[in-house]
């Protein structure tokens with residue numbers, strides 16, 4: 001909810017600030033744009049002058065049910081994102097008061113893109129099921145963004161959080177190994193699926209050729225065989241062969257679009273939307289499966305096992321799979337930047353009470369469960385990229401220890417034939433065991 005304040009109420013606020021003799025002090029040495037105004041009893045007022053705010057939910061347990069944010073100066077578009085995938089851009093106009101309560105306070109993330117302009121958003125009326133509804137439409141018109149100052153009011157509280165919205169709640173545990181199913185699925189929704197939807201175009205421009213070990217594996221596929229590529233991304237692994245049936249499955253619709261381009265010229269290849277946990281294909285339908293750089297995006301051991309169980313289910317007895325995942329050990333790959341030493345990861349993002357460190361790209365992994373930044377560049381009409389990244393998005397990864405992938409396979413009717421390390425990835429070639 002956004003309330004437009006009058007000049008009168010602004011004056012009242014300034015009066016309150018002066019009346020209570022609030023003192024402004026520097027909040028953080030690194031971020032000079034953020035100040036905290038001293039607390040009056042239980043009220044904490046934060047004063048921000050900044051270009052952008054990363055997407056977040058304000059911590060549940062330390063603050064009360066209502067958070068207010070008064071906007072001064074320029075208007076701005078605030079992005080609201082729900083873990084179900086919904087996205088609502090809201091224009092927060094100058095001299096308005098944003099009231100965060102209920103689901104908006106507890107279950108949606110809000111943030112402001114760091115840029116010097118904002119799109120113009122209009123409400124368009126549409127007819128849905130005989131009823132007139134308003135939908136927000138992002139137009140191609142832009143508004144220059146000036147300096148914006150916001151004052152956020154939070155009432156502090158003590159004790160465990162009592163909110164009914166646990167997905168983004170900080171009071172949950174912080175052990176990814178024991179993450180609950182609903183939290184794991186929300187985490188993947190926020191930090192895998194939603195991210196891939198947004199980066200699909202840019203991601204695709206960075207993926208061109210199959211890795212040598214994938215080429216080596218698929219070379220053995222004989223004519224007439226059925227090959228599934230699960231989590232196919234932009235389809236770079238699809239072989240230019242018409243004598244085998246190739247089905248590429250991908251969960252991200254953005255990547256699926258990219259993949260469609262790739263498979264267009266290949267006679268017996270097609271791509272379909274598929275989630276590795278469910279993959280609605282017939283049991284034992286495949287002679288070969290490849291699953292490249294996918295399983296590390298599942299956030300609990302049970303879900304990683306379930307993902308590999310799908311591969312086992314889809315293979316016919318005697319069929320083979322190549323599975324690769326990102327390795328924690330990157331010392332024998334080109335990933336590490338020589339000039340960057342390992343850094344203590346101080347930035348933590350909490351999702352469903354799970355605290356995840358944000359990785360510093362091109363440095364050694366310090367943890368197994370982490371968020372890896374993707375600096376998003378816009379793909380222009382002529383397929384070139386914008387010069388500067390326009391946003392940073394965080395992708396969830398579970399980086400594997402040596403033998404961890406093999407151990408998962410061994411819990412299933414899969415015989416590990418080969419297990420190796422290749423350019424920062426742990427890889428296995430496994431064969432489906434006949435269990436009947």
Ligand SMILES: O=C(O)CCC(=O)C(=O)O
Nearest residue numbers: 046048053058069150152
């Ligand atoms: O600038 C705003 O309006 C909101 C600030 C905010 O979300 C925060 O400080 O948590």
Ligand SMILES: [Fe+2]
Nearest residue numbers: 056057058110
């Ligand atoms: Fe906030």
